[in-house]
Amino acid sequence: MPEGHTLHRIARDLRAAFAGRVVSVSSPQGRFAAGAALLTDHEVVEARAHGKHLFVEFAGERVLHVHLGLIGSFTIDATAYVGERPVIGQVRCRIAGDRHVADLRGPMTCRVITPDEEAAVHHKLGPDPLRDSDGEPAWERIHRSRKSVAALLMEQQVLAGVGNVYRCEVLFRHRINPMTPGERLKRSSWDLIWADLRRLLPLGVATSRIVTVADEVAQIESALAKGEDVHLDERTSYVYKRTGQDCDRCGSIIKAKDVAGRNLYWCGNCQRRS
Template sequence: MPEGHTLYALARDLHAAFAGTRPVVTSPQGRFAEGAAQVTGTELLGATSRGKHLLLEFAADRFVHVHLGLIGTFTVDEGDWTGEVPVVGQVRMRLATAEHVADLRGPIVCAVLTPDEVAAVLDRLGPDPLRAGSDPAADPDRAWRRISRSSRTVGELLMDQAVLAGIGNVYRSEVLFRHRLSPATEGRRLRPQSWRLVWDDLVRLMPLGVATGRIVTVEEQVADVEAALGRGERPRLTERTSYVYKRDGQECVRCGSRVRTKVVAGRNLFWCGNCQRRR
C-alpha cells in the first residue's frame, strides 16, 4: 500500500496540473459515473493529502475523496490532449484538460463528499508527520496520548492510521530499527523520549521520500539526499536499500544476527531481535 509520502507527492502533482482549471471528469469504467457528473466542468480548487487519503477540492463545496488501497494507482500525464485519449485498463476516474490527463485505477475509495463528510474523515486520522510545522493537527502529543494509554504493541500502533497518519510497513520496520526499539513494546511502556525520537525521525525521513519518490532510511543515503537537496540538486538513487525491511533471514547489518519477520497488524514486520531490545 502506498505510504504517506507517495500521496503527498501525488497531491502536489495533481495540484500543479489541475488547480484553477475546469477538468472534464469521467468514469470510463462506469463505477464513478454519478460522482463524475457532479464535478465535471467545475473548477478544481486544489489537491491535498492527509496520511494515505487524497482530497480533490472542487468549487461548490464538493470534494473527491480517494484512497488507493493496496493496488490503486493514479497517474498524471502531460501533453497535447486535444484529441481523444485511449483508455487503458479499468479507469475509475479520469480528469482531463487540453494539457493533462490523470487516470485513477483500482482504488478502494473514490467518492464525492461534502465539507462535513471530509471533516469526519480527517477527524479519524492521527497526526501526519509530513505536515509537521504547517498544520496544527500534526501534533505528536495527540499520537502520544493514545500510545501511552494503549496495551497494544508499538509495532501495531504505528500502523494504526487513527494514531499516526501515513505510516506504512516500510517506515514502521525501518524507524524502529533506526532507534533500536523493540516492536513488541506495549505503548503504555514506551518512554516519551523514545516516542519523540520516532516522531522526529519520521518528520526528517518522509520529506526525503517525497523528494526522491523512494523510501530512504539507511543513514548514508539519508545524508546524501539531504546534502543534494541542500545544494539545490535533484537527488538520484540507484537502488533501494533497507536495514531490515524484506531482509528476513539475512544478517543484520549492525550485529550479524538474523533478521526476523512476523505478521503484525496484517503486514510482515521485520526486525533484529538482538539490536532492537530497547523498550
C-alpha cells in the first residue's frame, strides 16, 4: 500500500497541474460516472493529503476523496500533452485540463463528499508528519496502549501516513525494540521517532522513494539544499525485506515476524531500546 509520502506527492502534482483551472472529469471505466458528473466543468481549488487519504477540492463545495488501497494509482502527466490522450487500462476517474491529464486506477475509495464529510475523515486520523508539526496526539494514544509500538505505528488513527517500510526503518534507526508496549515506550524515544519521520517523509515526496540509510539521507538533503539532481543507490533501507541477511550495524541476522498484518523486519541485537 502506498505510504503517506506518495499521497502528498500526488497532491502536489495535482495542484501544479490543475489548481485554478476548470477541468473535465470523466469515468472511462464507468464505475464513477455519477461522481464525475458532479465535478466536471468545475474549477479545481486545491489538492491535499492526510496520511493515506487524498482530497481534491472543487468549486461548489465538492471534494473528490480518494484512498488508493493496495493496488490503486493516480498518474499525472509530467509534461503538457497535445491532442486526445488514449485511455489505458481501467481508469476509474480522469481529470483533464487544457495541458494535463490525471488518471486514477484501482482505488479502494473514489467518491464525491462534502467539506463536512472531509472534516469527519480528518477527525478520525492521527497526526501526519508531512502535515502536522505536533505529534502530541499520537503520543497520547501510544503511551496509554498495551499494544506494541510496531503495531501502533501502523494504526492510522494513531499516526497517519506511516506504513510498513517507514515503521521498520525508523525503529531500526533509533535502536527501538519493536515489541515494546506503547505504555512502556519512553517519551524521549517517541520524540526521536516523530522528529525522524518529519525528516524522512519529505525526502520521499522529493524523490518518490523511501530512503532511510544515513549516507543516502545526508546526500539527498545536501543535493536538495543546493538545487542539484538527486542520485540514489540501489540500497535505500536497513532492514526492510532483508530477512536472513546480516545487519549492517552489528552483523546479526535480520528477523521477520507478522505484526499488525504486515511483516516486521528488525535486528534483535541492535534494537533493544525501550
